[in-house]
Amino acid sequence: MSTIRARPCRSRAFGIIAGLALAAVAAFVLALMSGELAISVRSAAGALFEGDQSMEAQVVRHLRLPRAVAVFACGGLLATAGALMQVLLRNPLADPYVLGISGGAAVGALAAMLAGLASFVVDAAAFGGALTAMLLVFGLAHGDGSWTQTRLLLTGVIVAAGCGAAITLMLAIAPDTRVHSMLFWLMGDASGARRPWPALVILALGLVLILPFARELNVLARGELTARSLGVKVVRLRFLLYGLASLLTAVSVTLVGSVGFVGLIVPHLMRFVVGNDQRVLLPAALLAGGTLLTLADTAARTVIAPVQLPVGVLTALIGVPVFLFLLSRHRR
């Protein structure tokens, strides 16, 4: 595709965002309605807005709603984190899962659980783990002043492998009483999602924090030197991207566990649709990520019901071939 949409335009951006928001609402409603117990739109709405006390309403309020919120937040978090990392590294293959960031978060969280610490410490440890893994990967791969594809992916894969080994080690030495909760955390399918709302709030705050810098991100994509000469405070912006991408990844991993490739596939899809203007791409990726993961999770728990698949299995099954395809296409 050599000819593309030529120019940024605010009204078009609002149209795209509005369309994606509608799609997100539709996916959400579908997630509330679908399952072993089919529930009509009216009953679902009644359960949410009218304090209905029927069994259907209980299912919607206490099972499906938290799960739908959790997967939507997780999809949005990972897609946004992926998009941010891709700008930060100027590399379209960057993704929290591929680069071992999710693994780092898991190591942090499991270590805190192994030590028997409170759940908020577990969340903090997940954040610290994500931050450390990112520091490790970006620092080590930053060989000649730029993050070359090969170095970056290799370093990420190695860090992910190291995290996998550390996780196995911790599971092996953990006392039986804790192994169950650790495994449950690790498998992290959305059915176990506790407290989904803070994640949604953090997601919204993250977007609000980065949107004022969105045009600076467009400039950064032209290269560090050009960005600095155009008045962008590159160091500050990089720290913001780095911190925010780590935070969003850690929140997502804490909520639902390791879900792979959302951060890779969604920004890519959205680039085809909306182009690479970060002012549109970031909110579009957030909404599309949430929508797609909500749909994927609805499929994961209905396709071979009563068996409920962890949603991460589904995203990995779709993500691996897509990633390999992109990797082969990007070899230039």
Add this chain to the structure above:
Amino acid sequence: MNESALERESAAAPVLAAEGLALKVGERWLCCEFSLRLAAGECLVLLGPNGAGKTTLLHTLAGLREPDAGRVLLDGRAHAAWRGEELARFRGLLAQQQPDHFSASVLETVLVGRHPHLGRWGWEGPQDEAIARAALREVGLEAMEGRDILSLSGGERQRVALAALLAQTPSVFLLDEPTNHLDLHYRIEVLELFRRKVRDGAAAVMVLHDIDLAARYADHVILLDGRGGVVAGSCDEVLQPEPLSHAFGHRLERHELAGRVVFLPQ
């Protein structure tokens, strides 16, 4: 031309000045202390062998790097006294080409040059687009505004970068090898373009590899030998066989041909 440029130097206030400037990379001094003054309407060319520090000097003049000694003044003020966007509206840098990884249209890419002219929440308006299109016309890319930059050749990408710089509309152009990747006729066209900008009141500092082009377009030349030696002065003073042969480590002869100065390696 050079005489009148020298006269202006003494008369006009410099838009770009360096005092007692010295640069080093690691423990190696690239150039010893020297000074320069560049007024509006003048073009300065930086010459020297590979690794002599031309790009480092250009970045220092742009304020992207602190000098290791001395100071740089833009319009009489140190870089630290400028706000980021304000500085970006006054001086623009053409950096050496970097690989692109994301699709974007040519017009979008040129519009990036409008960044310092827009507020935090601002979007590029019709006026910015008109400026970007005019810049594309100046580099001969007006028919390609919808093309994906990933599909362009190296020369076309260089012209897109030049158009983005023109859309930035700075008063001082800092150009790192502006003729890189370009075919011969575009090389001349681009240098003529900046010569026109300079005639219209801008100032330009450019890193060039070609001594003959430098002789044709420069008012002032700074010659770095990469061993700390700096020869600075008017075009006629610096572009002499002795300093050039010394800097480039190869004997060069000066000839005049059809009214132009050319240097031939022995």
